[in-house]
Amino acid sequence: MPSDPNHASALGHTADLDTVIAELKARIEARRRSGEYPDDLEATLDEHFDRLVGVRPRSSPALHDELQSALRELNQVGFSRARIDPASRLPGGRLVHRTMSRALSRQIDGVLSQVEQQSWLITHAIALLGEIASTIGNEFDTKVLQQLDDLQVRLAEQVREVNRLEYQVEETRERIPGCAVDAWYGQDQFTAFFRGGSDDLRSRYAELAKEFIECEPVVDLGFGRGEFMELLTELGVAVHGVEPDLQLVTSARGRGLDVEQGFAVEYLRSLEPGSLGGIVMIQVIEHLSPQHVIDFVSLAAEKLRPGGKVVLETVNPASLYTYARAFWVDPDHVRPVHPSFLEFLFREAEFSRIAIEYRSPVSESEALLPVPGDDPQTRLLNENFERIGALLFGAQDYAVIATR
Amino acid sequence: MNIARGEAASVADRRDRRAAVSHLGSFPTGEFGIHQILAAASPGDAITNAALDYRDVLRKVGPSEVFARHIAPSSAGEVRPLSEFAASGSRGLLVYHASIGEPTVSAFLLSRPEPIVLVYHNITPARYFEGIDDTFAELLVLGRLELESIRHRVVLAVAASHFNAAELEAIGYEDVRVIPPVVNPFRLARTEPDPEMLTLLDRDFHEPILLFVGQLLPHKRPDLLVKAMHVAATYFGTQATLLLVGQNRFARYADAVSAQVRELNLPQVHVVGSIDDARLAAMFRRAIAFVTVSEHEGFCVPLVESLAFDVPVVARACAAIPETVGDAALLLPAWAGAELVAGAIDRIVSDLDLRRDLIARGRRRLRELTEVDASVAMLEAIGEIV
Numbered sequence: 098m099p100s101d102p103n104h105a106s107a108l109g110h111t112a113d114l115d116t117v118i119a120e121l122k123a124r125i126e127a128r129r130r131s132g133e134y135p136d137d138l139e140a141t142l143d144e145h146f147d148r149l150v151g152v153r154p155r156s157s158p159a160l161h162d163e164l165q166s167a168l169r170e171l172n173q174v175g176f177s178r179a180r181i182d183p184a185s186r187l188p189g190g191r192l193v194h195r196t197m198s199r200a201l202s203r204q205i206d207g208v209l210s211q212v213e214q215q216s217w218l219i220t221h222a223i224a225l226l227g228e229i230a231s232t233i234g235n236e237f238d239t240k241v242l243q244q245l246d247d248l249q250v251r252l253a254e255q256v257r258e259v260n261r262l263e264y265q266v267e268e269t270r271e272r273i274p275g276c277a278v279d280a281w282y283g284q285d286q287f288t289a290f291f292r293g294g295s296d297d298l299r300s301r302y303a304e305l306a307k308e309f310i311e312c313e314p315v316v317d318l319g320f321g322r323g324e325f326m327e328l329l330t331e332l333g334v335a336v337h338g339v340e341p342d343l344q345l346v347t348s349a350r351g352r353g354l355d356v357e358q359g360f361a362v363e364y365l366r367s368l369e370p371g372s373l374g375g376i377v378m379i380q381v382i383e384h385l386s387p388q389h390v391i392d393f394v395s396l397a398a399e400k401l402r403p404g405g406k407v408v409l410e411t412v413n414p415a416s417l418y419t420y421a422r423a424f425w426v427d428p429d430h431v432r433p434v435h436p437s438f439l440e441f442l443f444r445e446a447e448f449s450r451i452a453i454e455y456r457s458p459v460s461e462s463e464a465l466l467p468v469p470g471d472d473p474q475t476r477l478l479n480e481n482f483e484r485i486g487a488l489l490f491g492a493q494d495y496a497v498i499a500t501r
Numbered sequence: 502m503n504i505a506r507g508e509a510a511s512v513a514d515r516r517d518r519r520a521a522v523s524h525l526g527s528f529p530t531g532e533f534g535i536h537q538i539l540a541a542a543s544p545g546d547a548i549t550n551a552a553l554d555y556r557d558v559l560r561k562v563g564p565s566e567v568f569a570r571h572i573a574p575s576s577a578g579e580v581r582p583l584s585e586f587a588a589s590g591s592r593g594l595l596v597y598h599a600s601i602g603e604p605t606v607s608a609f610l611l612s613r614p615e616p617i618v619l620v621y622h623n624i625t626p627a628r629y630f631e632g633i634d635d636t637f638a639e640l641l642v643l644g645r646l647e648l649e650s651i652r653h654r655v656v657l658a659v660a661a662s663h664f665n666a667a668e669l670e671a672i673g674y675e676d677v678r679v680i681p682p683v684v685n686p687f688r689l690a691r692t693e694p695d696p697e698m699l700t701l702l703d704r705d706f707h708e709p710i711l712l713f714v715g716q717l718l719p720h721k722r723p724d725l726l727v728k729a730m731h732v733a734a735t736y737f738g739t740q741a742t743l744l745l746v747g748q749n750r751f752a753r754y755a756d757a758v759s760a761q762v763r764e765l766n767l768p769q770v771h772v773v774g775s776i777d778d779a780r781l782a783a784m785f786r787r788a789i790a791f792v793t794v795s796e797h798e799g800f801c802v803p804l805v806e807s808l809a810f811d812v813p814v815v816a817r818a819c820a821a822i823p824e825t826v827g828d829a830a831l832l833l834p835a836w837a838g839a840e841l842v843a844g845a846i847d848r849i850v851s852d853l854d855l856r857r858d859l860i861a862r863g864r865r866r867l868r869e870l871t872e873v874d875a876s877v878a879m880l881e882a883i884g885e886i887v
Binding site for chain 2: 114117118121122124125128129133134138139142143145146149150151
C-alpha cells in the first residue's frame with residue numbers, strides 16, 4: 098500500500114484513465130495480431146466454463162444429506178385430532194365441527210392411528226431404500242476403486258517393462274558397429290589430427306576435382322571440411338554440399354559454401370531422377386551400412402543424367418597396412434568396402450565406364466627392404482618379400498570414377 | 502426525474518439527522534405510520550440494513566416497523582412477520598423495498614388501502630439464472646411483473662441509481678427519484694481487522710492480493726474474473742492472488758466456479774465463501790486492488806467500501822457501476838473480455854502510480870458520496886407526498 102496516496106496527484110502525475118484504457122486495448126490488439134494468444138482464446142475459455150456450469154448431477158453426499166433431512170421432517174409430523182382446525186365461515190359451523198369431532202372421536206382417532214402407523218412404515222421403507230442405494234453406491238465405488246488400483250499396478254508394471262526395453266535398445270544400439278557415434282569432440286578436430294591440414298587435402302584432390310568440369314550440378318556428400326567443394330568452386334563448378342555434422346555445416350556456410358545438413362542416401366532419394374551431373378563422396382562410403390552402400394550405387398545411377406560422374410574415394414581393404422594404421426582409427430567406420438565389390442555394383446548398375454585408381458602409396462621407408470645379392474636364393478627371397486609387400490603395403494586408398 | 506444527488510449541495514449542511522427531522526414539520530402525527538415491507542430479511546443483507554436504518558429515522562416522526570414475508574431467525578427481533586401487519590387502519594404509508602418477486606407480498610400490497618412508496622433496489626434479469634435455478638429465475642420474472650402490477654398504487658418511486666430509475670421508467674413509472682442507498686462506507690473500514698487473518702495473509706500470500714467481494718452469482722461474472730486470471734498468469738506472467746469473497750448462494754454455480762479454478766490450474770485464485778466482517782476487513786487491508794467484472798449492479802456497495810479502505814477499483818462500465826464510482830476506478834468497457842480484463846489486472850498490479858492516482862480519486866469520490874445522507878433525502882422525498 099502506498100504511504101502517501103495523494104502523492105501522485107500532488108505532483109501533477111494524475112493518470113489519464115482514458116489513456117490507460119486506450120493503451121490496454123492497443124496492447125491486447127497487438128498481442129492478438131502477433132499471435133501471442135491461441136486462436137479463439139476467449140471463446141475456448143467460455144466453452145470450458147459453459148461445460149462446467151451445464152447440467153451437472155448433484156453430488157451423492159448432498160443428496161444423502163437432503164434425504165436424511167427429509168426423513169427427519171417426516172418423522173416429526175405428528176398426527177392429532179387437536180390439529181384439525183374447527184374454523185368455519187358458516188354461522189355456527191365451528192360448533193358443528195366440534196360436535197362432529199366429539200361424536201366421531203373414536204373413528205377419527207382410529208383413522209389417525211392407522212395413518213400414523215402407515216406413515217411410520219413409509220418413512221422406514223424410504224430410509225431402507227436410501228440405505229440400499231447408499232450400499233449399492235459404496236459397493237460400486239469399492240469395485241471401481243479396486244479395478245482402478247489393478248489398472249494402476251498393471252500400468253506401473255508396463256512402464257517398468259518399457260523402461261527396461263528402452264535401456265536394452267540403447268545398449269544394443271551402442272554395440273552395433275557403424276551405428277553413428279555421438280562424439281563429444283568436433284569432427285573438424287578429428288580430421289585435422291588424423292588426416293592432416295586442409296592444404297594437404299587440397300593438393301591431394303586437385304586432380305580428382307577436374308573430373309567434374311562440365312558435370313554440373315555436383316553434390317558433395319559428406320563434404321567434411323569442404324576442401325573438395327572449394328576446389329570445385331575454384332574450377333567454376335557449381336556444387337552443393339550435404340553433411341550430417343552440424344558444426345561442419347555451420348563452418349562451411351560461414352565460408353560461403355552452399356551446404357545443408359543431411360544424410361547422403363536420404364538426400365539422394367529426395368532428388369529428381371537424372372537431375373545430377375556429378376556426385377562426390379570422399380572417405381564416406383566406409384561410414385555407411387552395407388545396405389546403404391548398395392542403395393547408394395543404384396540411387397547414383399538413377400539421379401545422374403547420362404554422362405554424369407561418381408567420384409568416390411575410400412580406404413583400400415586390399416592393403417593390410419590400412420587395418421593397422423588407418424581404418425580402425427575412426428570409431429564411426431562401419432566396414433571397409435572392397436574395390437572389387439564396388440566395381441561389381443557400378444557395373445551391375447550399368448555405368449558405362451568404371452575406373453579404379455589406387456592412391457596414397459605407403460611410404461617407401463615403411464616397405465620391406467630387399468636383401469642385397471643376386472644369387473637365386475636371394476632373388477627368391479626378395480620375390481617373396483615383394484609378394485608379401487604387395488599384400489601388406491598396398492595403396493592405402495582407392496578411388497572409383499564411374500561414368501553413367 | 503428528480504435527482505436527489507443533484508441537490509447534494511443543498512443537503513450537504515444537513516448531516517445531522519435530528520436537525521433534518523426537526524425541520525420536517527409536514528408529517529401528520531398520531532396514528533399515521535410509515536411501515537416498510539420486504540420480501541425477505543436477514544442480518545447483513547444490504548436491503549434489510551437499509552430498511553432498519555430508515556426505520557430509525559422514521560420512528561422520530563411516527564410509528565414505523567419493518568415487515569417481511571421471510572425472516573431469518575437472527576433478524577426476528579428487529580423485523581416482524583408480514584402476517585402481523587395490523588388488519589385495521591388505513592392512515593399511513595407503505596414503503597416497499599423491491600428486489601425479487603414474492604406473490605404473497607404483492608397480493609398483500611394490492612390488498613392494502615395505503616399509498617405505496619416503492620424503493621427499487623434492482624431485480625436481476627432472470628436470464629442469468631435460467632438453467633442454474635429455474636425457480637429463482639421465475640421469481641425474478643415475477644418480481645418485474647409485480648412492479649408493473651403495483652404501479653397504479655405507487656405514489657413515489659425511489660431508485661438507488663439512475664440505472665435503476667431507467668429500468669422503472671421503462672415499465673411506465675414516472676418521476677422516479679434517485680436516492681443512493683443508505684451506506685456507511687466507513688463501517689467496515691473501521692472494523693477491527695481479524696489479527697489471525699492478517700497474519701495468515703502476511704505469512705502465506707507473497708503475491709499482490711486482488712479482492713472481489715460479492716455473492717457468487719452468474720451476473721457478477723466471477724467466471725470471467727477467473728478466465729482473466731488465467732490469461733494474466735499464462736500470457737502476461739502476472740503474479741497475483743485473487744480472493745473471491747461472498748456467499749455461495751447456488752451450490753451448482755459455485756461448484757462450477759471452483760471446478761473452473763481447479764481445471765485452469767489456478768492455485769492463486771481462492772473461492773473464499775462467506776466470511777465475517779473482521780476477516781473481510783483484514784482482506785481489504787491487505788488487498789492492492791478491488792476487481793469486479795459484474796454485469797448487473799443496482800448500486801454495488803462493496804465498491805464504496807473499497808474506496809473507504811483506500812483500495813483502488815478495477816471494474817467494467819456495466820449497469821450502475823459507473824455512476825457509483827464516478828471517475829475513481831479503472832473502468833473497462835462493458836464488453837471487455839478475459840484478455841482486456843487480464844491486461845487491466847496486469848496493469849493495476851504493476852503500476853504503483855496508477856494505484857496512487859486511483860486512491861486519491863477514490864477519496865474525492867467518497868467525499869462526494871457521503872455529502873448526501875440517504876435517510877434524510879428519503880425523509881424529504883416522503884415529506885413531499887404526505
